[in-house]
Amino acid sequence: MPRKGMRSIFFRSSSPSRTSIPPSSPSLRFSESLMEDNIEIVESLLNKWDSDFSTYAKITSLFHGDRTLAKQYLHSVKGLQSAMQYLVTQNAASDKLVKAQNLMERAMKRLEKEFYQILSANRDHLDPESVSTRSSRSSASRSSISDLEDDELEDEFRVAGESISEVERVSVAAMADLKSIADCMISTGYGKECVKIYKIIRKSIIDEALYHLGVEELSLSQVKKMDWEVLELKIGNWLKAVKIGVKTLFYGERILLDHVFSASVAIKESCFAEILRESAMSLFGFPELVAKCKKSPEKIFRTLDLYEAISDLWPEIESIFSYESTSGIRSQAISSLINLGDSVRTMLMDFEKAILKDSSRTTVSGGGVHPLTRYVMNYICFLADYSGVLTDIVADWPLVLQSPLPESYFASPGPDDSPISVRIAWLILVLLCKLDGKAEFYKDSALSYLFLANNLQYVVVKVRTSNLKLFLGEDWAMKHESKVEQYASNYERIGWSRVFESLPENPTTEISPEQAKVCLKRFNTAFGEAYRKQKSWVVNNPKLRDEIKVSVAKKIGSVYRRFYDRYQLRFGSDSLVKYAPDDLENYLSDLLYGSGGVGSVSSSSSSSQSRGPLRFAQ
Template sequence: MPRKGMRSLCFSPRTPSFSVSRHFMSPSRTSLSSTPRRRFTESMIEQTIDAAATIIMKWDAETSAYARVTSLFYESKREAMQFIRSVNELQKTMHLLVSEQDSRSEKLIQAQNLMQIAMKRLQKEFYQILSMNRAHLDPESVSAQSSRTSTRSSTSDFEDDGSRDDEIRTAGNSISEVEEVSSMAMSDLKLIADCMIASGYAKECMHIYKIIRKSIIDEGIYKLGIEKISSSQVNKMEWDVLDLKIKNWLEAVKISTRTLFTGERILCDQVFASSDSIKESCFTEISKEGATLLFGFPELVAKTKKSPPEKMFRVLDMYTAISGDWQEIQTIFSFESTSAVRLQALNSLVRLSESVLSLLMDFESTIQKDSSKALIPGGGLHPLTIYSVNYLTLLADYSNILTDIISDWPPPAKSSLPASFFYSPDSEESPAPAISVRIAWLILVLLCKLDGKAKRYKDVSLSYLFLANNLQHVISRVRTSNLQYLLGEEWITKHEAKVRQFAANYERLAWGHVFASLPENPTVSMTPGEAKECFRKFNSSFEDAYRKQSSCIVPDSKLRDDIKVSIGRKLVTVYREFYNTHKSTVGDERSARLFVRFSPENVGNYLSELFFATVSSGSSSMSSSTSSHHRRHKRSPLRM
C-alpha cells in the first residue's frame, strides 16, 4: 500500500481511538498496578504534563516541518527513549486525573490532546520502521538472530543512548550488520508496541503490523511458487507439469517451515511480548491463509486420479516433508486460532497415506495383470522383473515412512508366505515389521508371475535358465539396497538356494545328453571302433548343445561363472581323461583328425564363450558380433 494511503488510514484525527472515554474511563483498560495510589501535587502533575508537551509537540507532524520529514527513532535514540518515557508518565498521570478529578478538567483535556498527538507520532514511527526494514526484518534474518534479539530487546529500563550504542558496538563483533539492524528494529518496534498497548491503542498498532507483515508473508509464498489451485485444475494437469509443481512444493515447504513462518512467529512473539492475545491475533491473520494454502497442496495431489509409477515416490516425498517437520509445524502454529493450519497439514498426511496404500495395491495389480506374451530371447531378464525390482528398491529407501503408513494395513494371508516372513528370527512372539511382510509378499507375487511366463518356453531348459536369471537379479538388487535389511539374510539364503536349483535343472536338461555321450569311466578299455563311436557321439551332442545354448544369456557375472564352472567341471574334466586315454586308440593321425574334433582346451574355450549377449530395454538379445575369444577360434570345427 502507498505510504500516503497508509497514513490516511492510520492517522485520521477523526478515528474513534482518540477518545478519553475509550482509553481512560474504563478500569479494565488501565495498566496501573494494584499498588496504593500516590497523590501527585498540583505542581508535579503540571510538571509531568509540561515535560511531555515539550517533547511531544516537538515531534508533532501537524505543526513542525522538521517532524514531518524526520524519523524520531532514526534521528536520536536518546530522544526516542525520552519520548516513550514521557508518554508512559503522561499515561499514568491521566489515569490519576480520571480517578481523582472531573473528567472535564482542563489538565485532563490537555493531557488527552497530547496523548493523541503522541499516538499519531508512534503510529507513524511504527509504520516507518516496519516499512523501511522490510529487508532487515525478513524471516530469515529474524530467525537467524532471534536468540540474540531476545536478550537485547529488553529495554523496559529505557537505558540512555550511550549504553545502547555500547551494546551495539559489543554485539557488532559477533553478528553481521544485517542481523544488528534487524535486532535494533525489533527492539524499537517492541518499545512502540508496548507503549501503544499500555496507552490503549493496541488496535491501531495491530492494524499497521498486520497489513505490512501479511504482505511480506504473501509475497514470500508467491515467490516460492505456491498458488491457489483447485482439485479440478490438478486433475487436468499433465503429469510432467504436476511433477514439477510437486518438486517446487518440496523446496517451498522446507523454506516456509524453517524460515518464513518461523521468522514471522519469532517477530510476532518479540514485538508483542507484552500480550499473548495480540501476538496470537497478529500471527494468525498474517500466516493462516498462506500456511493453509501451502499445506493444502499435498491433499490435492493425493486425490488426483493420475497414477504413473513416479507418483508413489512424490507422494512419499511429500509425506516425509510434512511428517519430518511436524514438530516444527505444531510449535509454529501452536495457537488455538491456527488449529486450522495444523488440521490441514494432518489432513494432507492422511490423504497421502491413503494414496500410498492405493498405489501399493495398484503396483501389485500391475504385476498380476501383466499380459505380455513375448518370450525373452535367451532366457534373459524380463522387463517386469527389472521394473518391479527397481520400484521395490526405491520403496525400501522409504522404509521408515512406509512402516508408519502401513502399520495398520492387514497383512497378506499367512498361508501365502512362510512363517519366517511374519515373525522375526529372534523371537516367535515378535512380528516382523509390516513393511517387510508387504515387500516379501510383492516379490512372491512377482516370482509367481514369472513362473507362469517361464512355462511358455518350449525348451524346458530355457525356462529354468529364465527363472534362474530373473530370481538372481532380484537377489542381487536385494543385496545392494535397503531391501536386504527388510527381508533379512534368511530370505536371501533361501532364494539363493532356489537359483542354484534352477541352474542345476537347466544344466541337466541342456547338457545332460552331452554328459551321457561319455562313458561313466572315461579310462575304461575300448576297441578302436568303440572309441570312434564315442568320439562321434560326443562331437554331435556337444555341437548340438553348443549351437542351442550359444543364444542363451546369463546377465549376472557370478551366476554365469557358476554355471560355466559347474558344466566345465563335469564335462571338461571327464572329456580330458577320455581324450588322453583314447585319442591314440582311434588310429593314426589322419583318423584322429577325422574323429577327434575337439581337444579339451577347445571344449573349455567354447564353454567360456557361452551366455554373453547384450541387454537392451530389459530384454536379452545376442550381440551381432562374436566375442574376441571366438574370433581367435574362427576356424573351429563347429561351423556356426
C-alpha cells in the same frame, strides 16, 4: 477525593493509610501540580514532533540515532497517561482531561507513524531470514531476542562485537523500537492501531516471499487437470519452498511477532494467525490436493516426498503454530499427512494388482532378465529408500492377500518382522510367482530354468546391494540364493544331458575301438547341437555365468579329456575328432553371453498380448 484512590496510582505500599485527606491538603495540591506538569511536558514535545507544525518532524524520526529523544517521548506519554488516570478520578468532564485526551491522540498518531516508518524502512532488515538467523545466534546467551529491552541494546552490541553484522545490528534495533512503541500504544489502549499496520505490512512480506518461492493457491480442479509432468515440477518447487517457509519465513515471523507484541498474548495470537493463516493453509494444503488426484504406481515416490517433507517438519510446525488460533493450520498439515498416507497405500495395492494382472506373453531372448523383473525390483528398491515414512504409513495396515496364491506360499510373519518388511517380501513373492508362469512360455525346459536362474539372481543381487537387505535379512538372501543354484543345476542337467550321456559313464573302462568311435560320434553330435542352441542363451550376472561354465566344464571336460587321452590312437582318422580337449574349453568359454544382446525381447510362439498396466523399464 479519597486518599486511597490517589495512592493506588502513585504509590505501592502495603501499610495501612488513613481513610481521607482534606481537599486542600498539601499532598493533593502536589499531585495536581505534578499532573499539570506532565501535560505541559507532553504538549511541548508534541508541538516539536507534530509534522503539521514542524518541517523537521516531517523528515526526522524519533528513533534516529541514540534513541534518547524516543525514550523521552515514550516516558512523557506514560506521564500523560498517569495524568489522565488522575484527572478521571477527580472530574471526568474537566477541560484538563479533554486536553489530555487530545494530546494522547496526537501522541498516538505520531507513534503510529513511527511504527509504520520503521516497519516499512526495515523490510529487508526485518525479513524472516534475518530475524530467524539473529535469534539463533543470540539464543546461545539469551533465551530469545524478546529478552532485550531498549536500554540493553548497547550492551548487546558491545558483547556481540564483531560477530554481529550490520544487517543484524539494524534488525535488533528495529525490533526493539517496534516493541517499545507497541508496548506504549497497547498500555494506553491504542493497540489496535499498531496491530492493523503490522498485519498489513508483515502479511505482504510473507505473501511476497512465498510467491517468489513458487507457492501459489490452487484448487483441486486445477490440480486434477494438470499433466503429471507439470504437477511434478510444482511438487519439486513445493518441496524446496516448504522447508524455507517453515524454518525461515514462519519461524522468523513468529520470533518477530513474539518480541514486538510481548506485552499482550491475545494480540500476539490473533495477529500471528491473521498474518499467516492464508499462506500457511495454502502451503500445507497443496499436498492434500496432490493426494486426491488420480493415482498410479509411478506417482508414489513424489507422494512419499511430500509425506516425508511434512513429517520431517512437523516438530517445527507444531511449535510455530502452537497457538489455539492457529490450530486450523496444524490440522491442515495433519490432514495432508493422512491423505498422502492413504494415497500411498492405494498405490501400493495398485502396484501389486499391476504385477498380478500383467498378461505379457513375451519371452526374453536367451532367457535373460525380464523387463518386469527390472521394473518391479527397481521400484521396490526405491521404496526401501523411504523406509522411515513407509514404516509410519503401513504400521497399522495389515497385509491382505489379494492374489490367488495359497497362503502356504508366504511364510507367516515372525515377531521381529516389521509391517514394511512383510509387505516388501510379499511383493517380491508375487513377482517370483509371476516369473514362474512366464518361464512356461519357453519351449526348451533348460532355457526355462536358465530364465528363472537369471531373474532370481537379479532379485537377490538387488536385495543385497540396496536398503532391501535391512528389511529382508541374510536368511532371506541365502534361501533364495540356494534356489538360484537349484535352477542353475536343473539347467545343466537338462541342457547338457545328451552330452553327458554320449560319453562312457566310466571313461577308464576298456571298450573296443568301434565302441569308442561310436561314443565320439555321439559326443560330437550332442555337443555340437548343445553349443549351437545355447550360443544365443545368456546369463546376465558375471559371477553366476562363470560358476555355471566352470561347473559344466568340470562335468564334461574332465570326462571327455580322460576318454580322449585313452582312445585317441584308436580313432584312426583326425577327421573323426571335431573337438580336442583344449578346444572344448574354448567353446564352453564362449557360451552364455547371448548373441541377440542381453535382455532383448522377442515374441514367443504364442500370440503376443498387452503388457498390462505396468510401464516396464529395460
